[in-house]
Amino acid sequence: MDNVKIAIDGFSSCGKSTLAKQLAAKLGFLYIDTGAMYRAITLYALRNNIMYRDGTPDVEMLREHIKNIKVSFQRMPNGNMHTLLNGEDVEKNIRTVSVSRHVSAISKIDFVRAEMVDLQRNLAKDFSVVMDGRDIGTVVFPDAQLKIFVTASPEVRAQRRYDELIAKGEEDVSFEEIFENLKARDKADSERTIAPLRKADDAILLDNSDMTIEQQFETALKLVQDLPAYKQLIQK
């Protein structure tokens, strides 16, 4: 019997991780946050002086390091997944404004993507998964049984991100900075040459600008429950 793969793609801060986590918890599937992987590599680059002052990476230096960078995940006692960088829990460190500012430059590098896509496919080999990112439905799992492309207006997304950072105690942030960073990442993510962010032809568009988290979850859950592959899986 085939495992079920659910691909959730979309712009930054559109609520796709929230949705992916909720679905995985409800369905008992493995949740994989692929943005966290690119963030972990970015953190490594920042810590090891692989970034030039202008914010661009030293690609050749990163190429030498890439095989020594191990990104993995660990399930915490409360069920949350934490990202590990060479064994260190970096879940908090990868969510800073500094990492957000540099991650687009790292995630457009071909060998970084090739490594991460391999890792993503490996992680999903033996499990049903909910995976969120930018290229899951188009590149990582073109054969996913369900693809959801989540979107919301840039203003709504920036406000959500801002509220999230303030709630976490980040002090040095302004709404304008978040808004500008988000628009810059939207542009970089959708205009890069390798695996640009785009809706797969067979993905379902979910615009949650005017939805509550609960409404979004119920909408997506219904899509899963209607899947023939899911029905087969739960009959096993």
Ligand code: DC
């Ligand atoms: O989802 P996020 O904001 O944590 O993702 C961080 C960055 O990583 C985002 O700017 C684009 C990149 N990314 C990517 O290129 N491909 C993915 N599958 C996931 C994220």
